[in-house]
Amino acid sequence: MPLPDPALVVLVGAAGSGKSTWAVARYRREEVVSSDDLRAVVGSGPADLDATADAFDLLERIVAARLSRGLATVVDTLGLDPDRRLAWRDAARAAGLPSVVVVLDTPGDECRRRNARRDRPVPAPVLAEQVRRAAAVRDALADEGWDHLEVVSAGPGARGVAAHRTRVRTEAAAFDRSAPRPERPLRVVLQLSRFPWGEDPGAWVRDMALAAHEAGFSGLALMDHLIQIPQVDSAWQPIPEPWVTLGLVAGLETSLELGTLCTPATFRPAGVTAKAAATLDALTGGRAFLGVGAGWWEREHAAYGIPFPSAPVRLDLLEATIETCRALWAPGTKAYADGRVALPETTSYPRPAHDIPIIVGGSGEQRTLAIAARLGDACNLPSEPQILRHKLGVLDRHLAAAGRTRDEVAVTVLDLPVVGRDRDDAWAKVERLRGRTPAAAYARRTHAGTVVQHRARYAELRGLGVSTVFVGVRGLDGPDEVRELATLNE
DSSP: OOOOSSOEEEEEOOTTSSHHHHHHHHSOGGGEEEHHHHHHHHSSSTTOGGGHHHHHHHHHHHHHHHHHTTOOEEEESOOOOHHHHHHHHHHHHHHTOOEEEEEEEOOHHHHHHHHHTSSSOOOHHHHHHHHHHHHHHHHHHTTTTOSEEEEEEOOTTOSTTOSEEEEEEOGGGSOOTTSOOOSSOOEEEEEEOOOOOTTOHHHHHHHHHHHHHHTTOSEEEEOOOSSOOTTTSOTTSOOOOHHHHHHHHHTSSOOOEEEEEEEETTTSOHHHHHHHHHHHHHHHTSOEEEEEEOOOOHHHHHHTTOOOOOHHHHHHHHHHHHHHHHHHHSSSOOOEEETTEEESOOOOSSOOSSOOOEEEEOOOTTTHHHHHHHHOSEEEEEOOHHHHHHHHHHHHHHHHHHTOOTTTSEEEEEEOOOEESSHHHHHHHHHHHOTTSOHHHHHHHTTOEEHHHHHHHHHHHHHTTEEEEEEOOTTOOSHHHHHTTGGGGO
């Protein structure tokens, strides 16, 4: 499992143990605070021991400044001074960041071999003392109260500096392995929420859908809004009508499942929504789904002359929409009267090619989750694990009251991450997208990271019982960026 991020990471090891190599392979150079580099800044070079005091003065100030902003900080020193180590650990706790210590457990002979290749080798007696102290300090670290302890062995036969690793983790940070695990693999559906399509909207939509198919996504979902929402982009940016747009995608040679996440029950008469979804399902040979919610944004309703009733009435509409869709998709043309819905006939053709899944969006604990438990095929919840665990507990209580289980009502989540090709690219996107939000807060909120890091997150979500992740990658501009997400689905 990956180290927490952001965090304070303190490296421990003798000269030549591979600390700097380990750090730059995993973190941006700006995140690594190196005493050697700072000696080069304030002295004649990284081996200028006369500059050590000034270098460490700078190091402490830089570490304190980064931690105060909640930024990932890697302290690249020998790490053998217990007072300094514990001061950094305490500073991380004061800043609300996890504290991590990484020991480079490299054999003394290998440290000496590497040291001999340096332009300014560390004197042999000094290196011997470092190797001795590094071996001794490893046993003491387990009692120092670090949130995470990792030991990396990097002997002559190791590839890079991570041939073997062990970790001690705090109980609070341990992964909950008691949660139910679905048997089927996790599905990842690409959600498009912004549309920077330039002069050829149709070509952009087609290219994005084809790229999603090539990248192995299970499906493509579109937001259903009349004005672009402020969480995504400015109000004057395009936001297309989703059912028309999905009709364009339906004509492409793909295996993508297609639908909305989510259609507000307030936007259209329930029967019109049922007709749109059934038509899309017929055209695609059974690949449609319907995400539906109560609606939440008053501004777009007012702008388009659509009533925006109170929350209880909107939730009544949500129930009625689901019941109407079920009735109109059922066989026959008989009258229907049940619950909140009464129809003199259910003449609705074309019929869907398969049972269209209805995904109930929203996580209101009294009504929305109860509606999902009684009427939905799936319930879409937030992807943050701590919130998700709580909402799942509420959903399970509603399911029990409705006489249903999670085998009948799947759990899906909407995830809105920043995804980069590497750590540098992810951070560059954070800087471009964060607006006035502090960088560390924005990175934390969006789980900014690489595809590999997000795959690890999704594995945790799968362990909680999630069947599908709808991933709305922030700042997604074009099909090449979609193809870069291919391994997200592995």
